């Protein structure tokens with residue numbers, strides 16, 4: 341799916357040419373520069389608006405299909421009762437920012453984050469690093485509390501459905517904070533005051549783009565990945581791709597008995613860069629794993645949740661290590677999600693992010709394997725996955 345298709349669908353236009361006609365542009369049916377400028381608000385979900393005589397928040401909200409509350413939230417430094425002509429306002433548009441029925445690419449993620457930051461200025465969005473191919477590793481922080489939790493998604497490329505899970509949670513949570521509402525029964529304001537949430541919604545943007553089509557054949561990295569895949573002809577390309585574009589499995593790249601992981605995976609035949617299960621040349625050899633480890637070191641979260649697919653299970657131990665409180669919280673995660681709390685199979689028990697977090701901190705860290713079937717999971721599973729994962733993510737803010 342092309343991004344412009346999402347935009348024209350939101351704009352209610354049946355074709356790109358019809359969208360162009362409505363915007364007063366030449367109806368070429370091709371997304372040229374002027375057309376992109378008109379499409380962009382339908383992707384970022386907001387516009388800048390210049391106040392004219394007679395405007396009120398209610399009138400502006402009605403005109404753009406939004407609410408007075410959304411206008412107040414997006415313009416925290418403006419007085420709604422003292423509008424003046426030519427004042428510029430940020431106007432959120434009247435649809436949910438995060439789509440849950442289209443494949444997520446790095447570009448879509450970046451547009452969504454720009455949009456959410458405009459709608460909810462209390463979110464902080466920054467890059468904690470950059471891939472070898474120049475994609476930024478986005479981190480979002482929300483909340484004022486002394487407790488800290490870190491959620492991440494998509495260490496593995498073909499598990500990208502976890503990206504919209506975290507992004508929708510972010511949007512639902514931010515909206516609830518702004519409306520003084522609830523998330524999974526918890527007061528969002530109470531969570532916001534109690535806990536600071538750090539999110540890394542797409543740990544592996546290079547790999548995700550390979551699987552979701554954000555990376556085209558002619559783009560840097562595609563041919564290199566294709567060549568690495570030749571080493572493993574039995575793994576479907578690109579659907580079977582889990583690694584980053586350098587062929588390193590990022591969730592086998594952390595210093596938690598990494599040598600043990602290397603020995604196991606080499607014995608299984610994963611002894612060269614490829615679509616999955618190659619541990620890399622050294623622990624934290626990759627900018628993605630290094631960035632997530634660095635964020636963890638700077639923020640020292642009390643709890644981490646890493647979203648993966650699939651299996652409907654929650655892993656919570658590293659070897660025989662059971663951090664204090666981890667079993668109890670894990671059992672509550674299992675109860676709210678219906679996922680099973682399990683021990684990791686021995687052969688997958690080393691060098692993952694959760695493993696490293698538990699080993700170095702002895703604090704609760706979980707890998708949650710959402711959904712069932714074969715990766716990449718279809719978007720038809722999204723609603724069920726989100727309904728089950730929401731309880732975990734909310735409970736983590738309340739108890740982590």
Ligand SMILES: [Zn+2]
Pocket residue numbers: 495496499591648649
């Ligand atoms: Zn995974």
